[in-house]
Amino acid sequence: MGIKADDLVHVRRGAYLHDIGKMAIPDSILLKPGPLTEDEWVIMRQHPSLAYQMLSKISYLHPALDIPYTHHEKWDGSGYPRGLAGEAIPLAARVFAVVDVWQALSSDRVYRKAWPVENATQYIIDHSGTHFDPKVVDKFEKITQMITHKIT
Numbered sequence: 001m002g003i004k005a006d007d008l009v010h011v012r013r014g015a016y017l018h019d020i021g022k023m024a025i026p027d028s029i030l031l032k033p034g035p036l037t038e039d040e041w042v043i044m045r046q047h048p049s050l051a052y053q054m055l056s057k058i059s060y061l062h063p064a065l066d067i068p069y070t071h072h073e074k075w076d077g078s079g080y081p082r083g084l085a086g087e088a089i090p091l092a093a094r095v096f097a098v099v100d101v102w103q104a105l106s107s108d109r110v111y112r113k114a115w116p117v118e119n120a121t122q123y124i125i126d127h128s129g130t131h132f133d134p135k136v137v138d139k140f141e142k143i144t145q146m147i148t149h150k151i152t
Contacts, residue, residue, distance in 0.1 A: 001095055001139060007063070011092045014067030018096065021051030021068065033110050048072055049081045066090035071097050074131045086133075094133040098124055098140050101131070 003011060022030060025047055029040045036044060051068035055061045070084060070093040077085030105120035115123070121144050128137035 001091060001136065003091065003095070007092075010063040011067065011096070013061060013064035014092060015096055015099075017051065017055060017061070017064065018068050018071050018100065019047065019051070020054060021047030021049065023054075024050045031110055035111070045072070045080045066092045067096045069093075071100055073097075075133050076130045079131075089133070094136050098132050098136050102140075 025044060029036060029044055032040070048069050048071065052065060055065055055068060067090075070082070070089055073079035073082065073084040073089045073093065074097075075086060075089070075094070077083050079089075102120050102124055105115045105123055106117050108114045121141075124132060124137055125141060128134045
């Protein structure tokens with residue numbers, strides 16, 4: 001995706017820390033076995049801003065903040081916390097968003113069973129240009145096709 005090798009350490013740190021803001025979200029919301037209420041979603045949507053508040057105090061993590069702060073922004077501007085759209089969303093966060101959603105869908109959760117890998121992959125493809133950067137989805141699709149062809 002054109003991320004320089006020297007910047008990968010920051011991408012890695014951001015990925016590790018992407019949901020650290022959830023430390024401030026009550027377990028009653030995080031571990032709820034069913035759908036969240038609108039009020040609970042208001043609280044849950046605070047976790048990227050909470051992550052930014054926590055991590056911005058640590059100077060060496062400044063280059064890694066893009067992922068924890070903006071991984072829930074959407075290509076069409078409908079995401080949170082700031083409603084960024086398109087290339088205003090940092091590249092590392094656009095790449096990570098695809099990985100994060102794919103992993104979330106293809107893993108068991110308290111509130112649902114994992115989706116089959118094919119369904120999770122199709123979800124990413126179907127949301128290219130709305131949720132996800134189309135260039136990132138194209139690269140994702142090529143990588144998943146390569147992996148699938150090696151397995152079969």
